[in-house]
Amino acid sequence: MTPVLQSVLSPAGPDAVLLSRFSWLLFAVGAVIFLLVVLLVLASAFRKRGRSWSRRLVVGGGLFLPLPLLAALMGWSGWQASLLTWPFSGTRIQVTVTAHMWWWEVRYRNTSTGREAVLANELRLPAGERVYLALASADVLHAFWVPALAGKVDMVPGRVHGLTLRAGAPGRYRGQCAEYCGIQHAAMALDVVAVPSHEFDAWLEHQATPAELGAAARVFADAGRYDIARRGSEVFLAARCNACHAVRGVSEGGTLGPDLTHIASRSHIAAGGLPMNRAALMGWIANPQAAKPGARMPASSLPPGELQALASWLETLE
Numbered sequence: 001m002t003p004v005l006q007s008v009l010s011p012a013g014p015d016a017v018l019l020s021r022f023s024w025l026l027f028a029v030g031a032v033i034f035l036l037v038v039l040l041v042l043a044s045a046f047r048k049r050g051r052s053w054s055r056r057l058v059v060g061g062g063l064f065l066p067l068p069l070l071a072a073l074m075g076w077s078g079w080q081a082s083l084l085t086w087p088f089s090g091t092r093i094q095v096t097v098t099a100h101m102w103w104w105e106v107r108y109r110n111t112s113t114g115r116e117a118v119l120a121n122e123l124r125l126p127a128g129e130r131v132y133l134a135l136a137s138a139d140v141l142h143a144f145w146v147p148a149l150a151g152k153v154d155m156v157p158g159r160v161h162g163l164t165l166r167a168g169a170p171g172r173y174r175g176q177c178a179e180y181c182g183i184q185h186a187a188m189a190l191d192v193v194a195v196p197s198h199e200f201d202a203w204l205e206h207q208a209t210p211a212e213l214g215a216a217a218r219v220f221a222d223a224g225r226y227d228i229a230r231r232g233s234e235v236f237l238a239a240r241c242n243a244c245h246a247v248r249g250v251s252e253g254g255t256l257g258p259d260l261t262h263i264a265s266r267s268h269i270a271a272g273g274l275p276m277n278r279a280a281l282m283g284w285i286a287n288p289q290a291a292k293p294g295a296r297m298p299a300s301s302l303p304p305g306e307l308q309a310l311a312s313w314l315e316t317l318e
């Protein structure tokens with residue numbers, strides 16, 4: 001896997017390649033014009049009195065040179081824009097990405113099997129395949145931007161914007177909300193992971209299955225830790241985490257916060273802010289405001305034993 005990438009200068013999809021080539025062309029032409037203008041200014045500053053050629057040069061260079069150049073660039077940019085992937089919703093995999101203050105809800109629908117899967121802050125794609133994204137917002141203006149794969153698309157409340165994305169090669173890319181949406185706008189990252197097609201299908205099938213209550217037994221071979229993890233699911237319900245969070249197979253319906261059914265299969269929590277491990281989970285659940293001031297999740301005052309049981313259980317939800 002390549003390192004985490006969030007740069008328009010390392011394009012990894014057809015649209016990003018087009019955009020980056022076009023940006024370099026604009027930069028090159030702009031640099032040439034700039035140099036020419038500097039030369040003309042110098043020439044006119046050091047001209048000998050009484051010579052009229054420098055005036056003609058400035059008029060010609062300042063007017064007649066830029067006009068055809070800019071007109072040509074405009075024509076070129078229109079042509080390049082027409083080559084960008086047109087949103088096409090007939091793809092096998094369709095994903096609804098809904099922006100929330102300040103995290104991403106990612107909902108998959110496999111159009112051939114009809115199966116649905118919900119996760120958060122991670123978008124997995126089969127490499128080389130076109131995937132249709134329906135982009136929406138649950139609250140305010142946000143914008144979807146994975147610089148290595150495609151251009152930005154605004155997410156306007158009450159509307160659905162289409163984007164057809166294709167990652168050229170397996171790898172890990174990074175997306176970021178690109179429209180100011182409140183205090184934690186900068187901490188609203190999206191992990192984009194492109195994997196080989198067969199891996200993707202197995203992954204999606206797994207994400208679509210409800211949480212396996214016996215998973216704790218498999219993960220923790222020793223009985224003591226297994227019991228702690230089992231207790232975690234009881235604490236989850238008793239502490240009313242399910243008012244906002246769904247763990248399919250345990251409690252459904254909570255939609256104000258991320259779906260936690262397979263939270264341990266992701267690399268980060270809190271939209272890229274914290275790594276996914278038990279210590280980070282315990283810190284987050286005890287006081288989300290410490291890591292992400294303003295986050296729309298209240299602190300909880302669970303006794304240390306219950307907090308640990310809860311985090312241990314979440315850690316088994318792979």
Ligand SMILES: [Cu+2]
Pocket residue numbers: 141142143177178179180181182185186188
């Ligand atoms: Cu934002």
